[in-house]
Amino acid sequence: MKMRGTKLSVVGAGAVGTSLAYAALINGAATHVALQDINATKVRAEALDMAHGSQFLPPHVTVEGSDDVAVTAKSDVVVVAAGAKQQPGETRMDLAAKTVEMMKTLIPPLVEQSPDAVFIMVTNPVDVTTQAALKISGLPAHQLFGSGTVLDSSRLRWLVAQECGVAVSNVHAYIAGEHGDTETPLWSTATIGGVPLKKWEQQTGQLSPEARDRIADQVVRAAYEVIDGKGATNYAIGLAGTRIIQAVLRDEHTVLPVSAQLDDWHGISEVCMSVPRVVDGRGVGRALALPVNEHELQSLKDSAEHIREAARRLGF
Structure with missing residues (x-):
């Protein structure tokens, strides 16, 4: 590298x-x-x-x-x-x-x-x-x-791995949108060891819609739980941030869900929020046009409007 x-x-x-x-x-x-x-x-x-x-x-x-x-x-x-x-x-x-x-x-x-x-x-x-x-x-x-939802995606992968009894490294799934309460898990493109989640559910009986909703809620509440217990989240974001730094300094061209300005990503523009993007020595590169289902797209549009409105109130 x-x-x-x-x-x-x-x-x-x-x-x-x-x-x-x-x-x-x-x-x-x-x-x-x-x-x-x-x-x-x-x-x-x-x-x-x-x-x-x-x-x-x-x-x-x-x-x-x-x-x-x-x-x-x-x-x-x-x-x-x-x-x-x-x-x-x-x-x-x-x-x-x-x-x-x-x-x-x-x-x-x-x-x-x-x-x-x-x-x-x-x-x-x-x-x-x-x-x-x-x-x-x-x-x-x-x-x-x-840093966007790099940490949130790590939380999601850890929870899915715990649920299914597999290594975290074999889970590929992203949280997109706001780093916050309106974030969205991209279940439709998630895989475990290359097996799409829908097929995984059919094969194992794991990761039902109810289980996925529970996991998504745990991801959203994760920071609150840590803050309630110790006052701040710091170790995991330190590791997540370091991963992003390495991607830049080593010019890795790694795909990470970082928060950057969008320009017509599935119709979403003029807002900074997280979708999977290439990160390399120049910084943040192209956004991956991965497929999203109708529910995910609407959730992401709602998340974008939430961020946009908050920024607008502050003059940005």
Whole structure:
């Protein structure tokens, strides 16, 4: 595989940003990881804690942390994990408004430091944040995209594997649409070991419509369950984010359900949301025109309108 570059910057030293930086380090996704946050004491401590384990990291991997945006200069990939914290009584739209307002001051200096970098948005609500950041940055559509439903699809595959008693690697299924309550499982194109789900159900009696509905509901509720138990989701998104980073830095041309601007995908346009797309050294590439049934298409159109309306309220 061709290495596109080796510097990764992660903006935001909270639970998600630090987990992502840590996962990237131990996977050797980049040889130089820079962690940036406005909290100088915390970001330096987080980077120092990771650096103390350098003996056990892949060779030639380094990490540094700073509150100065200059630490991100000349990055090959910049991951934005910084965002406003949701306060008691606040709605998701309140959170979106604060986060998008933050992006107006956060994104331009990052682009100035690394104009050729591929930008990956992780901050929630990720689809709205990605749509706003794309316009704020002025970058080409291929150069900035969101982590989308890569994590949701991983949750779906894990649950299907648990239900059917097979390895996760043998399950191929995507969640598309919003990274959130209106997301849609693409059951019609899902397979287990190459066997379409409809045939799998006929052959094994597993994955009935009721079971699929239960699994889809579990995927939607997964984040809420983790947050209720420990306050944040961080490990799985750290791994999912690292997978996306590797696809870019290794120029893999890997298909991942990331959130990016759509242009007439099954009639859906002018919105950032997740469908399976090719991810490579340039960033996000073409969207796969995989077939969807009538129910899935309507759900995806509803999801697109939900994102579009949220972005519209915020001026994007």
